Amino acid sequence: MGRVTKDKGAGTPSTPRNEPSYSSYLKVSELTSLQEPLSVPAAHDEMLFIIVHQTYELWFKQVLYELEKLVSLLTAAELIPAFRLFDRVCEIFRVLIQQIDILETMTPTEFNRFRSNLQPASGFQSTQFRELELMVGAPQSDYTKFFKLDPEWKNTIKVRLQKPSLRDAFLKLLLQKKLLKKTDPESILQALLKVYDGGENTALHNLCEYLIRFDEQLLLWRFRHVQMVERMIGMKRGTGGSLGVAYLQQTLQKKFFPELWEARTHMGGLSY
């Protein structure tokens, strides 16, 4: 990375002053100084726990960045470039789902060596995860209850609430294409059946498939997460104060494009 010149004396490459080196460009020393385990005596697996969570937050940042672009592409009805970004976001989520396997190399015994230090911290407080849910299309009314968790949260989420979500952009596109007049669940369902059964608008059909694929990825992440949580802490309460597994199981109902799922039941062909 960066133009590397030969150091005349020792024959080893060096980077000229003011030009980026690998470490300076990527801020490697800052990045690798951000892991601060709390356990005394040190619990070996706490480093893994921190790095896995930090990696998630970095990927969440990238996904939010891509979703922002996706919303603007859909708003401009530019579907082909949008598909490339949908592929990217889905690939990132595939990695995020798989990453749980790494954390599951930690046993509950190891986890219990440092778990008490975490209270009351919890993934529950991940602002980027909440932003992600809102940006995809979670109903805004669900989110005001989280405001009290963290004052910083309030501002980030307030800004997010003012911007259109992926779901908003999708519905706007259906309105523009005159497939939709009102945005009640029944009208949306009928519009989707026209897209699927009509077979005329291939681009919209592809878009619907990307949206349901992404919705499914989010559900698969939730499912893997809750299963891992049960494997780690059984039916104990979470460090964030919720009922733990019992709470997380309820979140498996969260679908951001419920009409796309519902449409399957009503599509042509056999009715059973």
Ligand code: HEM
């Ligand atoms: C040993 C590993 C983990 C355990 C035992 C665990 C446990 C829990 C529990 C019990 C909750 C419910 C809230 C609470 O009361 O704390 C929760 C929520 C959450 N966790 Fe984890 N978690 C683990 C790893 C992760 C990882 C790696 C991430 C990645 C960012 C993550 C992200 C989240 C998120 C986003 C929520 C909120 C889910 C929602 O409200 O829909 N967790 N976790």
